[in-house]
Every structure is written in C-alpha cells, then in structure tokens.
Amino acid sequence: MKERTVQLEVLRYNPDTDTEAHFQRYEVVCQEEWVVLDALNKVKADIDPTLNYRWSCHMAVCGSCGMMINGEPKLSCHAFLRDYEGVIRVEPLAHFPIERDLVTAPDDFMEKLKRVKPYVIPKEKKPISEGEYKQTPAQLMKFRQYSMCINCMLCYAACPQYGLTPKFIGPAALTLAHRYNLDSRDGGRKERQEVVATHEGVWECTFVGACSEVCPAHVDPASALQQMKITSSIDWIVEHLIPGGKS
Amino acid sequence: MAKSHKPVVWFPFAAGGTVIAFFIPVIVLLTFLAALGHVPAGLSYERMHAFAGNGLGKLIVFGVVALSLWSSAHRLRCTCYDFGLRADTLAATVLYVAAIAGSIASAVFLLRI
Numbered sequence: 001m002k003e004r005t006v007q008l009e010v011l012r013y014n015p016d017t018d019t020e021a022h023f024q025r026y027e028v029v030c031q032e033e034w035v036v037l038d039a040l041n042k043v044k045a046d047i048d049p050t051l052n053y054r055w056s057c058h059m060a061v062c063g064s065c066g067m068m069i070n071g072e073p074k075l076s077c078h079a080f081l082r083d084y085e086g087v088i089r090v091e092p093l094a095h096f097p098i099e100r101d102l103v104t105a106p107d108d109f110m111e112k113l114k115r116v117k118p119y120v121i122p123k124e125k126k127p128i129s130e131g132e133y134k135q136t137p138a139q140l141m142k143f144r145q146y147s148m149c150i151n152c153m154l155c156y157a158a159c160p161q162y163g164l165t166p167k168f169i170g171p172a173a174l175t176l177a178h179r180y181n182l183d184s185r186d187g188g189r190k191e192r193q194e195v196v197a198t199h200e201g202v203w204e205c206t207f208v209g210a211c212s213e214v215c216p217a218h219v220d221p222a223s224a225l226q227q228m229k230i231t232s233s234i235d236w237i238v239e240h241l242i243p244g245g246k247s
Numbered sequence: 248m249a250k251s252h253k254p255v256v257w258f259p260f261a262a263g264g265t266v267i268a269f270f271i272p273v274i275v276l277l278t279f280l281a282a283l284g285h286v287p288a289g290l291s292y293e294r295m296h297a298f299a300g301n302g303l304g305k306l307i308v309f310g311v312v313a314l315s316l317w318s319s320a321h322r323l324r325c326t327c328y329d330f331g332l333r334a335d336t337l338a339a340t341v342l343y344v345a346a347i348a349g350s351i352a353s354a355v356f357l358l359r360i
Contacts (some may be wrong), residue, residue: 160329161328161329164328164331164333193250194250197250197251198249198250198251199251199253201251203251203253203257206325206326206328206329207325208329229254229257229261230261232250232251232254233254233257233258233261236250236252236254236255237254237258
C-alpha cells in the first residue's frame, strides 16, 4: 500500500472560545486509497482529539458525514483522496449554522421535513385484521428512486435558492413529499399541496439542478420538483379556470 | 400559507421551453445556412411568405415566437434571481413586458402579411 502525506485545511469553530471560525492546517500521513473521512479520523486519533465532525457508517448509507470538500458538498466517506491534489479544504455544510467545527445544526431541515408529512397517509383506513396495503412492483417503481434519500442535506448545501431564501422548503423535503404523493397506498397529496404548491414550496425552485448533481443516492430531486410543478400547475388550472373545479 | 399563482407564468414558460428545444436549433441552423446563401428549395422566400400568409401558418409562427420569448424572459428572470438580484418584481416586469412587446410586434407583422 502506498502512503501519501495530505494537507488538510479544516474550518474550526468552538462556540465557547472563538468569536469567529478559522482554518487550521493538518499534515496527515494517509494511505493512497483512503477517503477524506479516514484522514479526519487519523487527525482526531493521532494529531488533534479536539476536532469535531459527524460520521457513522463509512459507506455512504447513513448520510451523517456531509461536508464541503474543496467547496463542493460531499459525503466525506465517499470523497477519495486520490481525486484531490494539493491542500484539501474541508468545511462544514454550507447554508447551515455551525455548531462546532464541522458539525452543523440540521434543525431547519428537520422542521421542513415534518411540514411535508413524509409518511403514508392511507387513502382509506382499514383495521389490521383486513391485512396489509398491497402494492405491485410496478407501483413501487413509480416512487422507488425518490425513496432512496438518506437525509444527508448535501442538496441543501448545493442549492443556491436555499442559500438565498432560507424559507424555501428545499430539495430533499419536497422530493420526499413527491415520493409519498406517488405511492399507490397514499391519499395525502391534497394535504401536502398546502406546503408544496406555495411560494416557499416548489415555486421557489428555479431548476438550477445542483441538488441532483451532488446527490450521493442518485435521487434526482430536481426531476421530482419539476414533476411537482407540472401537477401543481394542473391543480391551479382546475381550481381557477374550470367551473366547479375548486377543490 | 396561500398556494402560489406562479403556474400562470410557469405554464407558458414550460411550453416555450419545449418549443425552444424542438424548433430553435433547427431555425438557427436554417438561418445560418440561409445567411451563407444555401436556402433549401422547400424553404424559399416565396414558400415561407405563403406559409406565413395562411391563417394556420400565422398561428404556428406566432406560437413559436411568443412562447419562446416568454420562456426566455422567465428563464432570464430566474437567472437574475439565482445570481442574487432580489429585485424580482422589477426584473419580472422588465423582462415580461419585453416578451409581450415582442409577441405583439410579431402578431402585427404576421397580420400585415
């Protein structure tokens, strides 16, 4: 195995002692095939135990280790050192308040996630004795892609609209709304439209598409939002232009 | 929170986007060829003039021009917004008025043929 000395420039912030964030440089001896998260773990283990960051699975499943690597939102467990030259700049996810070092506060996203009701609201409630709500593979395929979100918030860090208008519900939450709207067992679309079809919902999106580029789970939030713009527009026509169509 | 009325401007924008994707590259290519003196026989001035003189032809030309203008105006408005120009009402007014003026002009020219 080949070794390589990597220069990491990490944004540090301690709310107890610092008035503002600053960069700290670390020189880390790494294995060539390591990812940025491995390098951070090495810093924490051998160089500076005060460094804070979130991670859990180390296999791009849990969505905890999102950070800005050379200015791009990435899962640090999925950012291979071999793809970077020179100093690697590591910062907390953009557009979220910093809690400490690379740890950000996800409260805004969590609150927005709740607002879109990301769970099945059954069309008709039935007692457990009547069995499960069945679904065919074809019905599953309609929304499967949009159910792969790991809530890593990279799309929020990439979205210029979220950065400029923090009220925007944002890519991941809206995509999950779409995922449940498309579910054959679900009847909650009308309730979700109260959030989705507002200015702060899909209409704040200008289809930049950065969300889909950075998504590590290939969810393609931009396509979900475009599809919701079409259905919301049809709703609008039905509600405003067709007599008796007001829902 | 009230539902947005954005579909009023978004639907023609989406329609215009589709029109642009299908027609504009071809029109650009044909215009370029025409500028170099290569006009396909089927697209000669007389035939195009006759096409624009026909009622359905007028409607098609107007549809392509008006929807493309609207779509471009809306796209520019979004681009201004993306770049942080937050005077959205001003940008929208200027760009939409330009698109509407262009559409009216194309209608006037078409009706004169």
